[in-house]
Amino acid sequence: MSIQIGIVEDQARIRENLKTRLGFFEEIEIVLEAENADNALQQLQKFSKLTLPQIILMDIEMPGKSGIEATHIIKKEYPEIDILIQTVFENEDKIFQSIQAGASGYLLKDDPIKKYVDAIKELVNGGAVLSPSIAIKVMKFVKNEQSSKVDKVKEAQEEFSLSDRELEILQGIVEDLTEPQIGEKLFISPHTVRTHIKNIYKKLHVHSRASAVRLAIKRGLAQ
Amino acid sequence: MSIQIGIVEDQARIRENLKTRLGFFEEIEIVLEAENADNALQQLQKFSKLTLPQIILMDIEMPGKSGIEATHIIKKEYPEIDILIQTVFENEDKIFQSIQAGASGYLLKDDPIKKYVDAIKELVNGGAVLSPSIAIKVMKFVKNEQSSKVDKVKEAQEEFSLSDRELEILQGIVEDLTEPQIGEKLFISPHTVRTHIKNIYKKLHVHSRASAVRLAIKRGLAQ
DNA sequence: GTTTACATACCCGATTCGGGGTATTCTTGA
């Protein structure tokens, strides 16, 4: 039972090349080819549910709708189709937009055809495939999203040159404590709290509690 | 020039198995083997900078320090060493902890040896490698982290039963506009703004701008 | 010794906010 795939690629030379080379693999059957997204979408309408391609190789840069937009639409109307992006783009924008659109794989155009075949097989088995240079960017993203909370606070504290005391006062602001309440908590006069707040606002370049809270949360100074 | 690797794995049978099978590849040279993290760290101290292994195959579950902890330490003291996790664990906890610790690859123990060799080569070339069933989890994570901003706002708006107008007023609060300024912007009286704010606070269960801003940002109602 | 940063403390007037209310009109759904 061969794997039915589609190829969406605006450049005829590349499309024919892919078709030819993938055609050598008897476990792969090309059932759709399109030169742009709209053409692909039109063709998809003519398939019955049972004969839809299982995987579509999708270019990104095409006239009319981009491959990313097409991915959005296909994943919405045909969720069972897996999209394997094939592209020259290694920049993070395109990578993350593709993932967001629902792509299950991201290969580069200069990856060897063997990699394409392996990827197609993995996708059919419910996995995902990332070219190594893409995988490293994705892992970096994951690492950054999960940076230790403590480290982030320290970094931001340094960025804004806040003293430890000022960070404590800021925490009181974020918790919506009044000046006297912060004073009570830290065993200082409300007047002292007021003075610290003025200094904090100066360092953060804000003029109100609302702004201070917003910045503190967005920049990792508080939760 | 062969690739120098290390193997850290507590189970002797698996360690020997890996060693034997990888030993068949002449582009790979095993220069370190350890039954646990501490042993590996001790051995690493005896290498000169020039002879350190380029890649370490790291198990996760071991007595004493886990492979994840060891990865942390190694990436800190020997940042040029790439860590390839080899493990039975497919759960997200372990995946993300490993990535956070600095691993460049994550393979499963039942992946074929060919995949190990390919992964080793890719890591040396500066890429990263994820087993397909791991890649799909990572991509899901990325997709979730990047959920459409518009969708999130709508969901949260519904969660708090805010009207469209109330959402606009809340945006004005987040932007630190005064009541008269919000009124000017939306062509209504400051009194009207005041009334909307009261309604918003009731729905959000807050009592101040600071709290409203904090909640709005944390819950996706505003940026 | 001097300077800077930090922590502490205080005063004052102006402004805004917050919460207690009041009210009318329009739209939608039962």
Added chain:
DNA sequence: TCAAGAATACCCCGAATCGGGTATGTAAAC
């Protein structure tokens, strides 16, 4: 028709914040 929600508008008053200042003492670095 009625009720509820939304949008609009207004009053009152006390509380709290904000920004302009003032000041002293300590510690560390030059």
